[in-house]
Amino acid sequence: MADRAAEGPSAEGPSVEGPSVEGPSAEGPSAEGPPVGTGVLAVTKSFGAVRALSGVTLDFPRGTVTALMGENGAGKSTLLKILTGDHRPTEGRVLLDGRPVDLRSPAQARALGIRLVPQEPEIVPHVPVAENVYAGALPTRRGRRLDRAALRARITADLDRLGFTGLLDPDLPGSRLTAAQRQLVEIMRALTGEAKLIAFDEPTSSLSEHEADTLFALIGRLRAQGIAVVYVSHRMREILRLADRIAVLRDGELAGVQDARDTTEGELVRQMVGRDLSALALRAEAATDRVVLRARGLTTGHVRDVDLTVRAGEVVGLAGLIGAGRSELALALAGDLPVRSGTVTLDGQPLPAGSPGRVIRAGLGLAPEERRTQALFLERSIRDNTSIAVLERLRRGRFVRRAAERELVRAHTRRLRVRAPSIEHEVGKLSGGNQQKVVLARWLARRPKLLILDEPTRGIDVGAKAEIHRIISDLAEEGVALLVISSELPELLSLADRIVVLQNGRITGELDRADATEEAVLQLAMADDITAAGATAGPTTPGAPS
Secondary structure, three states, X not given: OOOOHHHOOOOOOOOOOOOOOXXXXXXXXXXXXXXXXXXXXXXXXXXXXXXXXXXXXXXXXXXXXXXXXXXXXOOHHHHHHHHOOOOOOOEEEEEEOOEEEXXXXXXXHHHOOXXXXXXXXXXXOOOEHHHHHOOOOOOEEOOOEEOHHHHHHHHHHHHHHHOOEOOEOOOOEHXXXXXXXXXXXXXXXXXXXXXXXXXXXXXXXXXXXXXXXXXXXXXXXXXXXXXXXXXXOOOHHXXXXXXXXXEEXXXXXXXXXXXXXXXXXXXXXXXXXXXXXXXXXXXXXXXXXXXXXXXXXXXXXXXXOEEEEEEOXXXXXXXXXXXXXXXXXXXXXXXXXXXXXXXXXXXXXXXXXXXXXXXXHHOEXXXXXXXXXXXXXXXXXXXXXXXXXXXXXXXXXXXEOHHHHXXXXXXXXXXXXXXXXOOOOEHHHOOHHHHHHHXXXXXXXXXXXXXXXXXXXXXXXXXXXXXXXXXXXXXXXXXXXXXEEOOOHHHHHHHOOEEEEEEOOEEEEEEEHHHOOHHHHHHHHOHXXXXXXXXHHOOOOOOOOO
């Protein structure tokens, strides 16, 4: 592929030595013996009676990007945790430079050169970016006091070397970082010191296109320096763009390893789920003439003068680049952000601004982008997380009718195919796809008139994504009005009856399904930039291509 990261910028990246042993070729580990370099040999991991990994042998050659794919629950996270010392295998071994190592902690793995950029960054909220990046290895003066001059010089040099200058403010406290900036801090942490293998777990789930391109160029430089890269993502286009080889896990076993150049999205999906799956199949239109949501002149701090309608049974897609105001619009409609001017009605009745509880009671539901921090009680059960929105219907006096609660929760979790041992299972221990289904189960229990879904398939596998799409289609057919925000244009093109495009807080256009293409949506999403570029370039010569 012409745009592969290996052929990206050749600017100097982090100065990191690679392993001294040659890794095997892209065909994967030899059946005749253990892998050379870094990898796992016949690794099995059990949690009680549950076997998360079964006899997985896989190597990660130096100077190679190995993509690790599989549905949620396939064993990817368990394998990464074994590689990085967070779990010890029940059977089998971890190999580093071809030799077995007994990893007992993440600190030991890090000292040996194995690093992980986790999907959920761990940020200290009250300290600035620079101290977050070098936590545990801060420069000191006389062994005690923080050497701020040395810290400033170090963070400035590293930001420049990694291509992150302008993306991170070294003095910004952790509590004020965006999701994308938190991810960049984790990436910088992983690249401090000498690394032999770096694993990225869904690193672009919160990044803008520009930030993702910066990361891809960086990965290309890491590969060129001989570092082994493990890349976990559910985004097929990223995988096929970045990877040299793709390893697929299914039900805890290694389903296969192949050269990325010799595979297709369809083949990968079949390997992951064991069957053909049309994850983005076009849905039938079910819209009626009844207007459920009507916003007129809606203005908040960032959203300006928005007019929007959504009809019963209609799926309206909300598109735009990072920072366009999509999530802000959703929060304003849900009563979570103050509205400066404009009106919003639901089924003809005014929605109370700034009152989420009254908005919910009026019939509007919101599944936010950050489900783990904004939607779920991670340490509570599936039952608690689902029934919390309808407890007033389940109460008799001061007491909740537990039998009715369990019956309601089981009905909705069965409908959404939530995979868990029981409804008492802790939500924080579910896969991302099953967590999202629990959020949806909560709103289905409330029977909303309008449901807003902000990035409903972010960070979930293709099998769960197809099930979420089915749920959206089913809800539309039942007459629910849906507003779907997604950064994946193929998803919006397949799901939406109409696509409304935002830029800088304003609607720049609207496309019916028949007229919607990726090019048309992107043109509207970058309308101001294109206009400004055209004005800078000056008039074109008549007849010349524009």
